[in-house]
Amino acid sequence: MNLRRDVFQAIADPTRRAILLLVASQGMTAGAIAANFDTARPTVSKHLQILTECELLQQTQTGREVYYHLNAKKMKAIADFIEPFRAMWDDRFNKLETIMKQYKSKKNQ
Amino acid sequence: MERKTKVNAEDGKQEVLITREFDLPLDLLFKAYAEPEIVEQWMGTKVLKLENEKYGGWQFQTSDAKGNVVFEATGCVHEFVPNQKITRTFEMANAPFPAQLEFLEFESLTEDTSKLTMHIIYKSPAFRDQMMQMGFAPGLNMAHNRLQTIVSKLK
Numbered sequence: 001m002n003l004r005r006d007v008f009q010a011i012a013d014p015t016r017r018a019i020l021l022l023v024a025s026q027g028m029t030a031g032a033i034a035a036n037f038d039t040a041r042p043t044v045s046k047h048l049q050i051l052t053e054c055e056l057l058q059q060t061q062t063g064r065e066v067y068y069h070l071n072a073k074k075m076k077a078i079a080d081f082i083e084p085f086r087a088m089w090d091d092r093f094n095k096l097e098t099i100m101k102q103y104k105s106k107k108n109q
Numbered sequence: 110m111e112r113k114t115k116v117n118a119e120d121g122k123q124e125v126l127i128t129r130e131f132d133l134p135l136d137l138l139f140k141a142y143a144e145p146e147i148v149e150q151w152m153g154t155k156v157l158k159l160e161n162e163k164y165g166g167w168q169f170q171t172s173d174a175k176g177n178v179v180f181e182a183t184g185c186v187h188e189f190v191p192n193q194k195i196t197r198t199f200e201m202a203n204a205p206f207p208a209q210l211e212f213l214e215f216e217s218l219t220e221d222t223s224k225l226t227m228h229i230i231y232k233s234p235a236f237r238d239q240m241m242q243m244g245f246a247p248g249l250n251m252a253h254n255r256l257q258t259i260v261s262k263l264k
Contacts, residue, residue: 011120011121011238014121017120017121081238081241081242082116082118082241085116085118085241085242086114086115086116086127089114089116089127089129090113090114090129092151092152092153093113093114093129093131093151093225094113095150095151096131096138096141096151097131097132097133099141099147099150099151100131100133100137100138100140100141100147101132101133103137103140103147104133104137
C-alpha cells in the first residue's frame with residue numbers, strides 16, 4: 001500500500017479535514033466528533049477509520065472510552081511537501097537565471 | 110536571504126501559484142521559455158517538440174545514462190503571446206495523473222528585472238498534492254543532477 005498517497009487522499013475530503021481540525025487541540029471520542037456533523041454516525045466512523053489507517057489520527061483508551069488524537073508528526077509530513085516542491089522550482093529558476101545571464105553577456109561580446 | 114521563488118498552495122485547493130522575480134530583463138526571461146535549446150538546459154530534459162503558437166504542441170523527454178526514458182511529458186499550447194503569456198496543458202506519460210492546465214504570465218518590473226507567475230490548475234486537490242510530491246521524485250532529480258554536472262563543466 002502506498003501510504004503517503006493515501007494520506008493525501010485522506011485530507012482531500014472536507015469532512016476529514018474538519019475532523020482533523022476538531023481534534024487538533026484535544027483528544028475526542030467518536031461520539032463527540034460525530035456530534036459536530038450532520039452526517040450519519042457510521043459515515044463519521046468511516047472517516048475516522050480512514051484517518052486512523054493512514055496514521056493521521058491516533059487512538060488512546062481511557063477506561064471504556066476511545067479518544068482520537070491528531071498525529072502531529074504525520075501532519076507535519078504533509079505540510080513539508082510544499083518546501084521540496086518550492087526548492088525544486090527555485091533550483092530550476094536559478095539555473096534559468098544563470099544561463100540567461102551568460103546568454104546576455106555572450107550576446108554583448 | 111529572501112526566498113526568490115514563492116509557492117502558494119492553499120490546503121484543499123486544486124491549484125498552486127508559483128511566483129519568481131528574476132534579475133533578467135523581460136525578453137531574456139521569455140526567451141528561456143521560447144527557445145528549445147535553452148529550455149533543455151534549465152529544465153534538464155530533451156525538447157522533442159516545442160511549437161510556440163496557438164494549437165501548437167510540446168513534448169519533453171528525459172532519459173537516464175543507459176538511454177531508458179525516465180520522464181516524458183506532453184501538452185498543447187493554447188496561447189502564446191511573446192513577453193506576456195503562455196497558456197498550455199501538461200500531462201506526464203506513463204503516470205496515473207490527469208492533465209493539468211498552466212497559465213504562465215511574464216511581466217517587466219524594471220529594465221533589468223522581471224517576474225514570472227505560474228498558475229497551475231489540477232483535476233482535484235488530491236492530484237495537486239500528489240503532483241507536488243512527484244515534482245521531486247527520484248527519476249526527475251536524477252536528470253536534474255546530471256544537468257547540473259554538465260552545466261558546471263561548461264563554466
